[in-house]
Amino acid sequence: MVSEDPSVPLLQMQGIVKTFPGVRALDGVDLDVRSGEVHCLLGQNGAGKSTLIKVLAGAHQPTQGSILMDGERISIPNPVAALEHGVATMYQELDVVDGLTVAENIYLGHELATAGVTQRRVAAERTRELMERLGHAEIAPHRAVGTLSAAGKQIVSMARALSRNARVIVMDEPSAVLDSGEVDNLFRVVDDLTAQGIAIVYISHRLEEIRRIGDRITVIKDGRTVSRGLDVAATATDELIRLMTGKDVADAFPARPGVPADAPTRLEVDGLTVPGQFADVSFTVRAGEIVGLAGLVGSGRSEILEAVFGARRSTAGTVSLDGGAVRKGGVDRAIRAGIGLAPEERKSQGLLLDEPVYRNITLSSFARIAKAGWLDERREKAVSEEQATALDMRPAGVERPIRTLSGGNQQKAMLARWLVHGCEVLLLDEPTRGVDVGARSEIYALIRRLADAGTAVLMVSSEIPEVLGLADRVLVVSEGRIVHTAPAQEIDEHRVLDLVMEGTGA
Numbered sequence: 001m002v003s004e005d006p007s008v009p010l011l012q013m014q015g016i017v018k019t020f021p022g023v024r025a026l027d028g029v030d031l032d033v034r035s036g037e038v039h040c041l042l043g044q045n046g047a048g049k050s051t052l053i054k055v056l057a058g059a060h061q062p063t064q065g066s067i068l069m070d071g072e073r074i075s076i077p078n079p080v081a082a083l084e085h086g087v088a089t090m091y092q093e094l095d096v097v098d099g100l101t102v103a104e105n106i107y108l109g110h111e112l113a114t115a116g117v118t119q120r121r122v123a124a125e126r127t128r129e130l131m132e133r134l135g136h137a138e139i140a141p142h143r144a145v146g147t148l149s150a151a152g153k154q155i156v157s158m159a160r161a162l163s164r165n166a167r168v169i170v171m172d173e174p175s176a177v178l179d180s181g182e183v184d185n186l187f188r189v190v191d192d193l194t195a196q197g198i199a200i201v202y203i204s205h206r207l208e209e210i211r212r213i214g215d216r217i218t219v220i221k222d223g224r225t226v227s228r229g230l231d232v233a234a235t236a237t238d239e240l241i242r243l244m245t246g247k248d249v250a251d252a253f254p255a256r257p258g259v260p261a262d263a264p265t266r267l268e269v270d271g272l273t274v275p276g277q278f279a280d281v282s283f284t285v286r287a288g289e290i291v292g293l294a295g296l297v298g299s300g301r302s303e304i305l306e307a308v309f310g311a312r313r314s315t316a317g318t319v320s321l322d323g324g325a326v327r328k329g330g331v332d333r334a335i336r337a338g339i340g341l342a343p344e345e346r347k348s349q350g351l352l353l354d355e356p357v358y359r360n361i362t363l364s365s366f367a368r369i370a371k372a373g374w375l376d377e378r379r380e381k382a383v384s385e386e387q388a389t390a391l392d393m394r395p396a397g398v399e400r401p402i403r404t405l406s407g408g409n410q411q412k413a414m415l416a417r418w419l420v421h422g423c424e425v426l427l428l429d430e431p432t433r434g435v436d437v438g439a440r441s442e443i444y445a446l447i448r449r450l451a452d453a454g455t456a457v458l459m460v461s462s463e464i465p466e467v468l469g470l471a472d473r474v475l476v477v478s479e480g481r482i483v484h485t486a487p488a489q490e491i492d493e494h495r496v497l498d499l500v501m502e503g504t505g506a
């Protein structure tokens, strides 16, 4: 029931403190959320946003502080209790189970998942309704979640939150894996929910999204609330950035020096085909050039990178590096030849979560760092620390397990891996996914510096402005084909979207 007294917020978190061994992740956070609003949580990477919502979700116990619903103090000892209090959470790191079906994931731990045939049929039916409501009727209840893309998994996670009849739904960077059409879908659903009085706590590093759907904003910096319940419409973007970072940040892309006419071709892809994903893809990337692939989720962008890297088996076509064909046969060959890939779904594709940060950074460079076959840990740490400093990773130490880093800082570690390795060709899939506004411009500058040093960079981003701002040349991908190539300065976002739509026949 919605509280009778409108002056009492639906949810209040007061003076929340959370310490981990050696880290004070939250140092007194206040948050109040009204029913029917979209309340945005803003803050730099490592500020404490995910930790706060894990406290609310019953996944972490607060060291201090209180949580109130309808003005009454509650305790949330575990995730089930959170659901009972009407709080459902979509986590930043997708937590769906690959080995189970869509319906099983949605009704996991729910009575509909257990026992009889009837319950299963009801669960399948409800799943179908939820998927329709989310604009994804094609995701069938019986499909194994492991076969879905990152965006598909996000949608399953969303359906699960919706299935709980929550009063507060927390979304931790839901849009990071979605393209613009899917973000529109998400926002439609959010409007629906808030119209029913449900409160949304929304986390995103994309300020334009916050302008579109946010009502109020709470800003967290270094584990503390620095601004509480700001009115979105009345707060300028510059002001938000200052509150988050403590300084002014120019969101400028680095200057494009222009690729010299005599720059050699580094990467040449000719007629590459992976059945069911993309066909007859040909392009080149020269030394010093950044080429961006623009297209929708599912258009084949990521799959192209994976095939170049040898992580997907192609049935036709060749990949050449500096004029010599890279022999097919997997990732090891590609890495040895000098190709690196920072994948989009870092948790399942790239990181060793229980290993220390430095091991994750040096992972592909063992051969060079090892001395006479023995790993030299001191060097590993020194090399990693240098990168951690250059990328402003927080906390700065490289010895903690990487799973304890915030999402954006894990992303930086993934980039650091290839910086240490030093590739001829660097493939970047969503390089700034989950990275805050301040660190973004640092990453852009770093990618440009790599190119200036002769690396050929091939990148994918769901944010078209990012592709247009960073790349020298843009390849528009639609339905597994390259439908257009242009210098980035000669094409704009509208044109890209038009080309994508023409390609899909829509």
Ligand SMILES: Nc1ncnc2c1ncn2[C@@H]1O[C@H](COP(=O)(O)OP(=O)(O)OP(=O)(O)O)[C@@H](O)[C@H]1O
Pocket (backbone or CB within 6 Å): 020, 021, 023, 024, 025, 043, 044, 045, 046, 047, 048, 049, 050, 051, 052, 092, 394, 395, 403, 404, 405, 406, 407, 408, 409, 434, 436
């Ligand atoms: N399980 C843990 N053990 C130790 N430290 C942790 C743990 N979880 C989080 N931290 C630390 O707490 C701080 C806050 O992290 P949190 O994940 O909440 O940041 P965030 O605001 O969500 O950042 P991002 O935007 O990058 O997702 C970071 O310094 C992080 O390293």
Ligand SMILES: [Mg+2]
Pocket (backbone or CB within 6 Å): 049, 050, 051, 092, 172, 406, 407, 408
């Ligand atoms: Mg987070």
